[in-house]
Amino acid sequence: MAVKENLRPGGRSARVQASVHKAVRELLAKMNRTEVTIPLIAARAGVTPSTIYRRWGDLQELLADVAVERLRPDMQPVDAGSGKADLEAWAEQYAEEMSSGPGREMIRDVLAAQAGANACKCCEYTRQQIVVIAERAKARGEAFPDVDRAMDELVAPIMYRILFGDVPDAAQVRALVARAMQSAS
Amino acid sequence: MAVKENLRPGGRSARVQASVHKAVRELLAKMNRTEVTIPLIAARAGVTPSTIYRRWGDLQELLADVAVERLRPDMQPVDAGSGKADLEAWAEQYAEEMSSGPGREMIRDVLAAQAGANACKCCEYTRQQIVVIAERAKARGEAFPDVDRAMDELVAPIMYRILFGDVPDAAQVRALVARAMQSAS
């Protein structure tokens, strides 16, 4: 999606945004997250540090901005034949991605930023994936839980465990899916 | 609880820890979180900045350390007569505290820190409160859900919503409690 950046003269350049994001991704790929600094990012992006400070405020906000983009799903949930199978496949992959080192860091970056907007977006992405699965199930004439309910009973416990230290394994995720499916209507 | 700090000579002084924590709490009470800096904390605590840097590493870790202490419940859940009533009373208060400005900041501070230990502690505190409610219910001979299940079905959704932008109101919390109580055994 090309963002309609601005309607006023001298609007923000998408060029700077792109090169800074790229620089962040590249730096995160090859060094510890704590070693990445704004002057470093600026140098690699070919801009001055003050540009980044003025535009994003601080490192936290910039990292959140980059993280939320990387958290955007790049494809539809796979069709595994039934609502339950779809949900299971999706949830297992979701849990695995989010509990991986990079996944956890991205979530942390999103949550650590002041601006709550990024966290919301992140939640919206997840919700949208479940909406797709739910619609597919409905189209097949299957019973499927309400999306909000699935967020409460499946997504929330997975995320809570990841954030608060008790990473769920595949069996636990399947149990959560089974539980969520019991409220299908 | 007096922490048994150290068994080696020259162990960490609890005095410094206490005055630094106190300084952080006082500063957070009277200024914006983003304005609190390590040199400021050090000055108020009567120590040098380097002491704080060496001991906590960075502001994030120090804030997480202070936040987790403030998140420790200072009393048992109130006895409202039944397991369900206890859970309802507890959950409403929990949701309210955690979704308040200071509550959210404390959670953010805990989650933003590198060290996962603080987040675990935080989760343990919550779990312990529910254990107390569950034991009380059992002692009364009531049916009550498994504690892990209550964490999944009640605590996780509340926290997820708070973190990802959709703060739950009292009615939603009561609905979650009702749902959790359905799995009582």
Added chain:
DNA sequence: ATCGTAAAGGCAAATTATTTGCGTTTATGG
């Protein structure tokens, strides 16, 4: 008690990051 020792803390210099003022460039509407 007091002594030896290892870890913590103070101090100050060196480094690095952040903020800011000001002039220049750039994207957009007219």
Added chain:
DNA sequence: CCATAAACGCAAATAATTTGCCTTTACGAT
């Protein structure tokens, strides 16, 4: 293609972080 408002670059000023070196402190052993 001109006027304009927002971004950007540059560099100086400020603030935060790191580091080396020395002093103090708390603990175990004698």
